Amino acid sequence: MTISKLVESLTAKLSPAASVLTDPASDEFKAALERWTELDLETPGAVVLVSSEEDIVQTVKLAIEHGIPFVPKSGGHSQWSTIGSEGIIIDLSNYKNVIVNKSAQTVQIQGGVVNREVIEALYVEGLCTSLGGGNTIGTIPQGIGGGICALTKLCGTTSDNILSARMVTAAGSIITVDDSTPDLLWALKGAGQFFGLVTELTLRTYPLSILGMDDGSVYTGTFIFDIPQVGEVTKLAHQFMNVKDHNSAVLAVVTLNPQLQKPCFLLMCIYFGPAIEAEKFLEPFKALSPMMAVGSMVDYTNINDSMDPFTVKGDYKCFNLAGVPRFDPAPWQGIAESFVELTKAFPDIKMGGYGFEWTTGKQKEIELDSVWAHRDLQFWVENLSWYTDESSGEGVQKAAEETLAKATRHCKAEEIHHYQNFSRHDSLESRFGEEIVEKLRRLKKKWDPKGVFTKQLL
Ligand SMILES: Cc1cc2nc3c(=O)[nH]c(=O)nc-3n(C[C@H](O)[C@H](O)[C@H](O)COP(=O)(O)OP(=O)(O)OC[C@H]3O[C@@H](n4cnc5c(N)ncnc54)[C@H](O)[C@@H]3O)c2cc1C
Numbered sequence: 001m002t003i004s005k006l007v008e009s010l011t012a013k014l015s016p017a018a019s020v021l022t023d024p025a026s027d028e029f030k031a032a033l034e035r036w037t038e039l040d041l042e043t044p045g046a047v048v049l050v051s052s053e054e055d056i057v058q059t060v061k062l063a064i065e066h067g068i069p070f071v072p073k074s075g076g077h078s079q080w081s082t083i084g085s086e087g088i089i090i091d092l093s094n095y096k097n098v099i100v101n102k103s104a105q106t107v108q109i110q111g112g113v114v115n116r117e118v119i120e121a122l123y124v125e126g127l128c129t130s131l132g133g134g135n136t137i138g139t140i141p142q143g144i145g146g147g148i149c150a151l152t153k154l155c156g157t158t159s160d161n162i163l164s165a166r167m168v169t170a171a172g173s174i175i176t177v178d179d180s181t182p183d184l185l186w187a188l189k190g191a192g193q194f195f196g197l198v199t200e201l202t203l204r205t206y207p208l209s210i211l212g213m214d215d216g217s218v219y220t221g222t223f224i225f226d227i228p229q230v231g232e233v234t235k236l237a238h239q240f241m242n243v244k245d246h247n248s249a250v251l252a253v254v255t256l257n258p259q260l261q262k263p264c265f266l267l268m269c270i271y272f273g274p275a276i277e278a279e280k281f282l283e284p285f286k287a288l289s290p291m292m293a294v295g296s297m298v299d300y301t302n303i304n305d306s307m308d309p310f311t312v313k314g315d316y317k318c319f320n321l322a323g324v325p326r327f328d329p330a331p332w333q334g335i336a337e338s339f340v341e342l343t344k345a346f347p348d349i350k351m352g353g354y355g356f357e358w359t360t361g362k363q364k365e366i367e368l369d370s371v372w373a374h375r376d377l378q379f380w381v382e383n384l385s386w387y388t389d390e391s392s393g394e395g396v397q398k399a400a401e402e403t404l405a406k407a408t409r410h411c412k413a414e415e416i417h418h419y420q421n422f423s424r425h426d427s428l429e430s431r432f433g434e435e436i437v438e439k440l441r442r443l444k445k446k447w448d449p450k451g452v453f454t455k456q457l458l
Contacts, residue, residue: 003045003088006068010048013058017051017094032091036077037317039393042084049091053166053174053199056111059090060197061172064452072197074138075114077311079318080193080424090197092138100125105205106163111198113139115304123216123301127205130155132421133251134311135304140201144192145421146372148380150249150270150303153359154210156366159189161204167196170452174199187443190371190420191432194440194457195447208300212247212272218303219271219278221295223285227340230254230265231333233288237267238329241378243360246281247272253355253384254336256343258309263340264291268306272361309351310384316393317352318385320404323377323417327356328410335403342399349396352386354403371440373433374417381407428456 007020014020021029024043032047045068050056063070070088073081083089092111098121099108105127109118116135122128132142132149139158144165147158155161164178165188177184187195208216225233237252249270257264267285271278275297286293298305335354343349358379366375383400387393408416418426428437437457444457451458 003068003085006062006066006088007046010059010062013062014048014050014055015052018055019049021047021049032089032093033082034076034313035079035082036311036313037079038314039316039318040079040082042082044083044087044089045085046088047091048088049094051094053095056090056092056095056197056199057168057172057174059088060168063088064170064172072111074112074141075136076313077134077137078141078421095199100127100205102127105207106202107205108200108202109139110200111138111140115139115142116301119303120301122205123208123299126208126216128208128211128216128300129161129203129205130158131304132158133304133307135308136311140198141193142421143201143203144188144190144198146190146374146419147421148374148419150359151211153247153361153363154272155204155206155364157190157370157372158203159370159372160366162189162201163204164202165192165198166200167198169196170448170450183439183443184447186370187440187447190373191440191457193420194444194453196453211300213274213297216300217297218300219269219273219275219295220298220303220306221267221269221271221278221282222292222306223267223269223282223290224257224292225265225267225288225290227254227263227265227336229288229290230336231329233265233267233285234329234332236284236288237358238327240284240360241327241358244362246277247359247361248278248281249357249359251355251357253353253382254332254339255353255355256349256351258351263336263343265336269295270303315350315386315388316390318397318400319382319422320385320400321380321382321419321422322404322408323374323380323419324408324411325377325379325415326410327358327379327381328407331406331409335406338399338403342396346387346389346392346396348387348389348392350386350388352384354383354400354407356381356407371432371436373431373436374419377417380419424454424456 096112130151143158
């Protein structure tokens, strides 16, 4: 069947609020293609903007029956929710509802919901849960791909908190995934994209008091240092990384100062506890004379706001992460200087940069039976290539790879992990570990033997 025939059959079956976009020149089509990154962005044969679970089921069913490939799209922050003219995008952006069940301490989330919307709905009910570092990231994709965030030590990853899901399978049927299908539930906790289209997810939630303050406020602080200070600040950061008696999360990145567009070293900290404790905890950084230091208590709803400059859509961007068991501060002054050189060679570089992140505090004991394979890791080293001229891609990304190699050179190859939410190209073993991959392969054969939801794992 051709896409135009599929569109014809679909249009008769979809609910009145749904729509199918087929004209790439139209404003709606262009808006539906907006992504966090334009890297490898393709133009699909059609975009189906669904508005109910039944719309999703009908679209998947017809696409499978007629052999038309498709990809779901939620918040649009990955490189993978795109497809060429041979296929269609099932756009979930208008299928969004959040239902909080306060007495059961759970939240039900539909396919197009983004993190900020869940956080706000939970906050008014005095609840919170583990949701990652970007307000506009699709909650379901993030959760079924893992979901690390500032709260991971307090209540696990997003995937640890998945209780059940509604999912369209590769056979085109809608099923409930819960304790009655324990293997599939396990697979959705970190490798969900390989098994189906999740229309709805139910997550466990927690009282706001787990954040260290009964009113659900958290301390956020930002420090900006000059490039020559990177070595000294990184050495200090290294001393902080294994602290067990304070819960905090820090992202440190050599980037462009958002206001001045000049290279700088940015430290973004979240501290769980009163401002007075936070300021004492962070005092050693202040003592290193940053160019800027600000901090205040904010509502839980604003916990991810410092990431907003990094989540904007458009331009060419590529995130690479490597998880390591030990951190080495030694190469970071050199890495910072190489970023400065890179911005001179490629003046179209926008923020982005090279960085690392860690959390402190004691890890809450988490039920270990999930696909999440990185529990022993303490640190993530990361780089974000971000440029506006497509021709800069090769040079900027080559530099990013070299930096990641420098930042992880103290670890053996088998100690370096990759993370499903940021990679579809690193080996499956480095994303999940050998034993988990073996089990995932068996489940893939059972649930998606023809590779409707990518051929990976087959
Ligand atoms: C700036 C930034 C910060 C980030 N911070 C974090 C972080 O702190 N922690 C973390 O864990 N991750 C983080 N991520 C990674 C992010 O969680 C993943 O890229 C996530 O998959 C993006 O989801 P999305 O809905 O926005 O993207 P999309 O591109 O819409 O979807 C991502 C993938 O999921 C598929 N998909 C979409 N909807 C569904 C569905 N309903 N069922 C099945 N598959 C579906 C898509 O086809 C695609 O393969 C970050 C990413 C960025 C860009």
